[in-house]
Amino acid sequence: MDTLHLDDNTRLLVLTGAGVSAESGIRTFRGMGGLWENEPVEKVATPEGFDEDPARVWRFYSERRAAAASCEPNPGHRAIAEWERKLGDRFLLATQNIDGLHQQAGSERVVELHGSLFSTRCHHCARAPFEDRTVYPEGRVLQCRECQGLLRPNIVWFGEMLAEEDLTRVRDFMLRMDTRLVFLAVGTSGAVWPAAGFVDGAREVGGRTWLVNADPADNTRQFHHFVQGRSGEILPWLVT
Ligand code: BV8
Numbered sequence: 001m002d003t004l005h006l007d008d009n010t011r012l013l014v015l016t017g018a019g020v021s022a023e024s025g026i027r028t029f030r031g032m033g034g035l036w037e038n039e040p041v042e043k044v045a046t047p048e049g050f051d052e053d054p055a056r057v058w059r060f061y062s063e064r065r066a067a068a069a070s071c072e073p074n075p076g077h078r079a080i081a082e083w084e085r086k087l088g089d090r091f092l093l094a095t096q097n098i099d100g101l102h103q104q105a106g107s108e109r110v111v112e113l114h115g116s117l118f119s120t121r122c123h124h125c126a127r128a129p130f131e132d133r134t135v136y137p138e139g140r141v142l143q144c145r146e147c148q149g150l151l152r153p154n155i156v157w158f159g160e161m162l163a164e165e166d167l168t169r170v171r172d173f174m175l176r177m178d179t180r181l182v183f184l185a186v187g188t189s190g191a192v193w194p195a196a197g198f199v200d201g202a203r204e205v206g207g208r209t210w211l212v213n214a215d216p217a218d219n220t221r222q223f224h225h226f227v228q229g230r231s232g233e234i235l236p237w238l239v240t
Helices: 019-020 048-053 053-067 075-090 162-176 195-204 233-236
Strands: 008-016 090-096 111-112 115-123 150-156 180-186 208-211 225-228
Touching: 008 075, 008 111, 008 162, 008 195, 019 075, 019 208, 053 150, 053 195, 075 180, 075 233, 090 162, 162 195, 180 195, 195 208, 208 233
Parallel strands: 008 090, 008 180, 090 111, 180 208, 208 225
Antiparallel strands: 115 150
């Protein structure tokens, strides 16, 4: 099985998705038992769904907040944190996950592309997001103390823009000229944009591209290497 060798002239950009947290017991979105099996995306992961029934959205995220709070990082998370310790500023992790398990495993150079389960913000005003680990019973909806608007999970929903500073941080890392880029996507179906397009950006700058996934992804063909299997088993030996 080919391994991913990194030398001093290499930098590593990692993109993770729900498959990395699956081995910690956190449900993925698509495929068997996925979250989207019971909850229609448009009802719980769009601003329109929140406007229509905020209590339903809070129930959905409160359940996930409670589930994630009881989960631990797995060997896949720990391997990624170890790569960061070895590579320093030649490493960056962009995660689509909102469960905070990368940070629990010790990752610090993390871009949370789709927000965080443990952060809440106002849906109406620019009040700064705040850390919030509360599990609201029965989807209770709180009001912002500044504008009396509704508080919402600090999550990027479908149809909402990702934070410009997050995309800039990933883009700047991709465009560095001091080292060769390696791009590794792990545990993601490659279904959601703009993260699904990162592999194209990596190839445009001459980067080598790797996918580690339990199944072929929507964009598997874009990767130079595809290692099929479970991230918790593969990542601890993949990078040398
Ligand atoms: C935006 C909320 C501007 C957080 C999420 C271009 C073309 C087409 C459409 C678009 C486009 N640009 C934008 C869009 C629209 C849309 C989009 O991409 N739609 C898709 C579905 C067609 N994108 C957006 O709206 C984004 N905003 O671009 O704004 C715009 C808007 C409209 C139109 C143009 C421009 C916002 C995207 C963020 C949406 N928020 N979730 C939450 O609730 O968690 S996305 C949601 O999907 C999660 O964040 C999740 O992380 C993400 C991706 O899913 P995955 O992580 O990949 O998980 P999935 O279950 O799919 O797959 C898991 C994989 O793991 C599987 O392949 C499985 O085989 C594997 N696996 C399982 N176990 C293991 C494993 N692998 C290894 N080991 C294991 N043990």
